[in-house]
Amino acid sequence: MKRLLSALLLAAALASCALDALAANPDTLTLTVTIGNALSVRIRDSAGSDLANYDFGSMSLGQASVNSSQINIDNDSGGLSESLQLSIGDNGANNMLLRTTTGALAQDEYRLQAVFQDAQPPHADFGTEDIVTAAAQAAQDSAGGRFSVTGVAAAEDGVSIAESSRLAASSSEVRLWLRLELAATSVLSGVQTNFATLYVSAV
Numbered sequence: 001m002k003r004l005l006s007a008l009l010l011a012a013a014l015a016s017c018a019l020d021a022l023a024a025n026p027d028t029l030t031l032t033v034t035i036g037n038a039l040s041v042r043i044r045d046s047a048g049s050d051l052a053n054y055d056f057g058s059m060s061l062g063q064a065s066v067n068s069s070q071i072n073i074d075n076d077s078g079g080l081s082e083s084l085q086l087s088i089g090d091n092g093a094n095n096m097l098l099r100t101t102t103g104a105l106a107q108d109e110y111r112l113q114a115v116f117q118d119a120q121p122p123h124a125d126f127g128t129e130d131i132v133t134a135a136a137q138a139a140q141d142s143a144g145g146r147f148s149v150t151g152v153a154a155a156e157d158g159v160s161i162a163e164s165s166r167l168a169a170s171s172s173e174v175r176l177w178l179r180l181e182l183a184a185t186s187v188l189s190g191v192q193t194n195f196a197t198l199y200v201s202a203v
Contacts, residue, residue: 039202040077041084043176046070054178062184066120071176073116073200082202084174086114086147087136089197094188096195100133105183112196113179114147126179136201176200 045051046069056065075082090098099109113130115121116139129146139147178198 037078037080039080039082040075041082041200041202042074042076043200044072044074046072048072056180059180059182061182061186064123064179064181066123066126066177066179068120071178073174073176075172075202077202080202083141084116084139084147085136085199085201085203086132086139087134087199087201088112088132089134089199091194091196094192094195096188096192098134098196100131102128102131105181107183107185108188109183110195111181112198113181114198115177116147116174117177118175121177123179130179132198136199138203 043051051071054067054069054071056067059065073084088098088100090096095108097106097109099105099111105111112132113126114132115125115130117125127144129144137146139145142148
């Protein structure tokens with residue numbers, strides 16, 4: 001009987017020590033949450049409608065043209081800060097050939113450059129760093145960086161030009177300008193529909 005009582009007392013003492021070891025003041029609770037928002041951009045026109053196609057209109061061979069109608073890029077992620085990447089897909093339509101390097105364009109070639117800025121930039125503001133390629137390239141947040149212009153200007157959402165390629169919050173908007181350059185010679189004429197696709201992605 002004494003042995004049984006001793007065993008019970010020992011077990012009770014061990015249980016009490018175990019409880020004391022688990023106790024804390026204060027105790028802690030680790031919290032976890034999953035943010036359900038996803039990166040997302042929308043391309044819109046000046047009226048706020050979705051823009052799926054842009055027509056540069058009539059151009060002569062050897063000419064370059066900058067879009068005259070606004071192309072707005074909106075952050076519709078619901079609150080995430082976003083930076084932008086651009087790339088181009090050559091659709092191979094009508095034998096127009098994409099060129100993503102500098103130098104004179106060969107027959108039937110075209111080149112596309114892009115910058116983010118509020119007002120339509122002059123042709124001189126498009127540099128070699130602004131050539132859009134098949135590989136996605138991130139816009140740089142510095143004057144004269146990739147897809148940014150030199151000088152000082154206000155971006156569409158009111159931030160400085162050094163931040164014009166960044167969409168800082170939900171409903172932020174920047175304006176995109178594209179410069180299309182055509183070769184001086186071509187076997188083509190008439191409307192060249194769907195010759196390329198521009199991809200704008202958030203990262």
